[in-house]
Amino acid sequence: xxxxxxxVPVYNTEKYIENCIKSLTEQTxxxxxxxxxxxxxxxxxxxxxxxxxxxDSRIKVIHIDNQGVSRARNIGIAYSKGKYIHFVDSxxxxxxxxxxxxxxxxxxxGADLALCGYRRLYIENNKVKQVKKYDTRQFEGEIxxxxxxxxxxxxxxxxxxxxWKIFKREIIKKFNIIFPEEYSFGExxxxxxxxxxxxxxxxxxxxxxxxxxxxxxxxxxxxxxxDKIIIYLEIYNLLKELLLKYDIYNLEFIVSNxxxxxxxxxxxxxxxxxxxxxxKDRYEQIEKIKNNKLLYNVILGYTGKHKQIYxxxxxxxxxxxFILDLxxxxxxxxxxxxxxxxxxxxxVTLPFNSE
Numbered sequence: 001x002x003x004x005x006x007x008v009p010v011y012n013t014e015k016y017i018e019n020c021i022k023s024l025t026e027q028t029x030x031x032x033x034x035x036x037x038x039x040x041x042x043x044x045x046x047x048x049x050x051x052x053x054x055x056d057s058r059i060k061v062i063h064i065d066n067q068g069v070s071r072a073r074n075i076g077i078a079y080s081k082g083k084y085i086h087f088v089d090s091x092x093x094x095x096x097x098x099x100x101x102x103x104x105x106x107x108x109x110g111a112d113l114a115l116c117g118y119r120r121l122y123i124e125n126n127k128v129k130q131v132k133k134y135d136t137r138q139f140e141g142e143i144x145x146x147x148x149x150x151x152x153x154x155x156x157x158x159x160x161x162x163x164w165k166i167f168k169r170e171i172i173k174k175f176n177i178i179f180p181e182e183y184s185f186g187e188x189x190x191x192x193x194x195x196x197x198x199x200x201x202x203x204x205x206x207x208x209x210x211x212x213x214x215x216x217x218x219x220x221x222x223x224x225x226x227d228k229i230i231i232y233l234e235i236y237n238l239l240k241e242l243l244l245k246y247d248i249y250n251l252e253f254i255v256s257n258x259x260x261x262x263x264x265x266x267x268x269x270x271x272x273x274x275x276x277x278x279x280k281d282r283y284e285q286i287e288k289i290k291n292n293k294l295l296y297n298v299i300l301g302y303t304g305k306h307k308q309i310y311x312x313x314x315x316x317x318x319x320x321x322f323i324l325d326l327x328x329x330x331x332x333x334x335x336x337x338x339x340x341x342x343x344x345x346x347x348v349t350l351p352f353n354s355e
Contacts, residue, residue, distance in 0.1 A: 007076030040066025
């Protein structure tokens with residue numbers, strides 16, 4: 001029986017899947033099984049997986065009809081035999097010692113979850129345009145003792161996704177933790193938060209051992225997710241429940257600010273130049289915020305660093321939906337004007353961030 005089951009959902013990544021698998025077969029920790037779930041790929045991804053499986057007996061390939069990444073991961077969990085589970089996306093790569101370091105740290109500390117930092121590589125025209133590192137200090141212990149590190153971990157995505165982590169298969173199976181298959185996004189965060197509800201201790205190792213590849217794309221399919229704001233709300237409630245369970249009351253304002261920033265980011269996607277959103281779609285999203293008491297109050301109570309949100313909450317409070325719509329459509333021009341003209345005196349203590 002393998003110690004670690006590495007689950008890789010695969011969908012139309014023929015350009016990247018071989019590098020991904022190679023980074024797994026070259027692990028310094030040998031006792032692994034690599035479960036490749038070919039999720040109905042229409043390119044050569046499935047053939048490449050089969051070819052790689054002939055070279056390494058630790059590779060298992062499962063072909064299914066296209067049902068989405070959550071279904072693929074859940075099937076991978078069902079087929080897994082390892083004591084631990086690690087997730088990798090098929091267009092990403094990992095460092096050769098990621099499994100060894102995560103398993104060693106988890107077992108040394110007697111923890112239920114171990115994680116590391118990651119690099120985000122922005123690729124355009126097959127060239128690396130930018131690299132950002134998301135790392136943190138080493139930590140071991142109970143979740144309630146993580147303190148202010150939690151703010152950094154949440155804001156930089158270190159905890160939310162299933163990758164760059166080692167999970168105990170026993171906990172996943174015992175509590176029937178799965179990726180919700182009906183969601184258009186956020187299923188990975190819900191999985192991790194659900195798992196954390198059953199953790200006593202976690203371990204964090206310093207170092208970026210996972211390479212998250214961000215391929216620049218103008219795909220429309222990633223923009224118009226009309227349920228995104230509601231899913232953010234569910235994630236927010238789950239995180240609040242997690243903080244309550246571990247008596248981390250003093251950090252609730254962080255959760256509220258993150259929800260607020262997520263809402264504004266989601267709303268902004270409907271104003272993406274490549275978006276096909278119509279006016280009614282944009283207004284529908286604004287109305288969701290305005291008519292949901294919790295979402296509305298979260299924005300009104302925002303205390304974070306994204307100062308443009310302070311203008312947004314004024315527009316919401318005064319029911320200026322038309323102006324709010326115009327703000328998002330012309331945000332860059334408006335913020336530039338505010339910075340460089342007489343209006344700046346009204347916002348002298350609020351340096352705007354256009355990100």
